[in-house]
Amino acid sequence: MLEDSISEVERIDGRRVVARERQEVTRAVLVLEGHVCRYIDDRRGLRQIVAVHLPGDFVDLHGYPLRTLDHNVATLTPALLAHIPHAALDRIVAAHPQLGVKLWFQTMADAAMHRRWTFRLGRMKSLARVAHFLAETYARMYAINRADGTSYPLPLTQSDIGEVCGLTSVHINRVLRELRAREICTVRAGMVEITNLPELVKLGQFDPTIFISTPILTRIFACAGKSPRRQHAQYRYSP
Amino acid sequence: MLEDSISEVERIDGRRVVARERQEVTRAVLVLEGHVCRYIDDRRGLRQIVAVHLPGDFVDLHGYPLRTLDHNVATLTPALLAHIPHAALDRIVAAHPQLGVKLWFQTMADAAMHRRWTFRLGRMKSLARVAHFLAETYARMYAINRADGTSYPLPLTQSDIGEVCGLTSVHINRVLRELRAREICTVRAGMVEITNLPELVKLGQFDPTIFISTPILTRIFACAGKSPRRQHAQYRYSP
DNA sequence: CGCTGTCTTGAGGACGGTCAATGTTCGTGG
DNA sequence: CCACGAACATTGACCGTCCTCAAGACAGCG
Numbered sequence: 001m002l003e004d005s006i007s008e009v010e011r012i013d014g015r016r017v018v019a020r021e022r023q024e025v026t027r028a029v030l031v032l033e034g035h036v037c038r039y040i041d042d043r044r045g046l047r048q049i050v051a052v053h054l055p056g057d058f059v060d061l062h063g064y065p066l067r068t069l070d071h072n073v074a075t076l077t078p079a080l081l082a083h084i085p086h087a088a089l090d091r092i093v094a095a096h097p098q099l100g101v102k103l104w105f106q107t108m109a110d111a112a113m114h115r116r117w118t119f120r121l122g123r124m125k126s127l128a129r130v131a132h133f134l135a136e137t138y139a140r141m142y143a144i145n146r147a148d149g150t151s152y153p154l155p156l157t158q159s160d161i162g163e164v165c166g167l168t169s170v171h172i173n174r175v176l177r178e179l180r181a182r183e184i185c186t187v188r189a190g191m192v193e194i195t196n197l198p199e200l201v202k203l204g205q206f207d208p209t210i211f212i213s214t215p216i217l218t219r220i221f222a223c224a225g226k227s228p229r230r231q232h233a234q235y236r237y238s239p
Numbered sequence: 240m241l242e243d244s245i246s247e248v249e250r251i252d253g254r255r256v257v258a259r260e261r262q263e264v265t266r267a268v269l270v271l272e273g274h275v276c277r278y279i280d281d282r283r284g285l286r287q288i289v290a291v292h293l294p295g296d297f298v299d300l301h302g303y304p305l306r307t308l309d310h311n312v313a314t315l316t317p318a319l320l321a322h323i324p325h326a327a328l329d330r331i332v333a334a335h336p337q338l339g340v341k342l343w344f345q346t347m348a349d350a351a352m353h354r355r356w357t358f359r360l361g362r363m364k365s366l367a368r369v370a371h372f373l374a375e376t377y378a379r380m381y382a383i384n385r386a387d388g389t390s391y392p393l394p395l396t397q398s399d400i401g402e403v404c405g406l407t408s409v410h411i412n413r414v415l416r417e418l419r420a421r422e423i424c425t426v427r428a429g430m431v432e433i434t435n436l437p438e439l440v441k442l443g444q445f446d447p448t449i450f451i452s453t454p455i456l457t458r459i460f461a462c463a464g465k466s467p468r469r470q471h472a473q474y475r476y477s478p
Numbered sequence: 479c480g481c482t483g484t485c486t487t488g489a490g491g492a493c494g495g496t497c498a499a500t501g502t503t504c505g506t507g508g
Numbered sequence: 509c510c511a512c513g514a515a516c517a518t519t520g521a522c523c524g525t526c527c528t529c530a531a532g533a534c535a536g537c538g
Binding site for chain 3: 397398416
Binding site for chain 2: 022038040042043046048050051062064065066070071093094097098100101102104105107108109110111112114115116117118119121122123124165166205209210
């Protein structure tokens with residue numbers, strides 16, 4: 001039904017703004033090819049990326065209930081985007097309320113990822129942040145069959161990764177060097193080659209639960225054990 | 240209809256865990272009184288708070304489409320909670336799909352706040368983070384009529400605020416001292432007294448848009464002007 | 479009273495930002 | 509085929525923010 005609702009398919013260059021903050025949205029965007037991100041500008045015009053979207057992801061489905069955007073949307077690479085008018089979603093939801101809940105589910109998976117990102121920025125050091133991001137992206141790429149064994153394409157610059165992880169491009173460079181030196185993974189020429197997945201997962205405290213839709217992922221990430229317990233210290237927080 | 244769906248009202252102490260990560264949820268929790276938070280533990284058992292909920296907020300409505308939680312829920316203060324079984328939501332959504340979209344909207348407002356938090360942690364310095372949090376909470380308290388002029392109750396310890404802002408309680412203490420010294424606001428004895436709202440909003444780069452449901456808020460936060468422009472520097476990012 | 483939890487302050491140090499120079503890659507045009 | 513420029517990657521030196529550790533003050537409460 002969604003496929004039939006596509007009103008337009010658009011090919012677009014890399015590094016192009018697709019939609020602006022506060023803008024009214026009348027259709028949802030679905031990524032068919034390429035990497036798309038959502039970001040929030042600060043006053044100086046610098047930005048924090050709040051989500052990265054891969055093929056198969058809705059970028060702004062939340063714009064359907066919200067009607068307006070609270071952030072910008074831009075491509076990171078050349079991309080192929082499908083547009084689905086909100087009116088079509090109205091019809092689907094009205095006719096099949098349970099499908100409405102399924103769409104809702106999609107946006108909630110997104111929100112769960114937002115929470116992980118909040119956690120990542122609030123609690124982790126640079127090395128762990130990057131490790132988490134790389135592990136998360138691996139899981140997502142794997143799930144959509146874009147990972148070749150332990151490697152996958154990541155067409156982001158070091159600045160982009162910095163904007164994701166709340167670090168400067170300079171520091172990202174040093175972190176990637178460290179990850180390479182520790183033989184955990186190699187990021188080069190737009191490709192990530194993971195040499196030690198258990199270590200990457202552990203370092204990034206990556207919890208694959210929210211991504212596990214396929215049993216394959218469960219096996220791949222079997223290494224991710226954890227059992228946190230709240231501790232009562234003088235400083236409840238120490239990153 | 241929601242009111243009629245309440246299956247139970249529960250009074251609960253402060254600092255109690257209400258629900259645990261990975262737990263299946265079968266009912267939604269609505270805050271009637273008190274402060275409730277959602278948080279993610281790290282391996283060491285320390286935590287990052289990813290959301291704070293005030294009276295009138297759904298805490299885990301996202302558990303309705305997701306069916307399981309990706310974080311913990313705990314009270315910060317004694318609270319009064321209403322429980323609404325998912326089965327009741329099923330009936331509402333089936334009978335009135337447009338009400339389903341309204342519920343969806345609620346969870347998306349939440350997601351929008353998540354994105355602001357990501358931005359806050361990724362891009363802002365300590366003073367700005369705390370200022371943003373205080374301004375945001377003021378807007379929310381004002382909207383539910385819990386603010387008395389320029390002051391409102393904030394029954395969080397400095398450690399709690401640290402867990403929200405990704406800082407230690409020690410540093411929160413210094414930040415609050417600084418805010419007081421600059422005569423922007425005073426946080427003491429569980430109360431926030433804002434002495435210079437425009438400055439607080441500016442410092443925290445607070446954007447009230449996503450909270451503006453009432454015209455009153457628009458007026459109160461008229462001081463929040465902004466017009467960011469993407470800048471192309473060697474370092475796209477510098478916090 | 480004497481807990482216990484919270485707040486406050488100081489001293490020292492680590493992490494990551496800032497600045498700046500240089501290297502690398504790649505596309506474009508002479 | 510090479511020269512040039514633009515964007516990205518890499519490295520070093522320095523420094524600021526915020527964490528860490530530690531000690532003490534304060535308040536509420538049994």
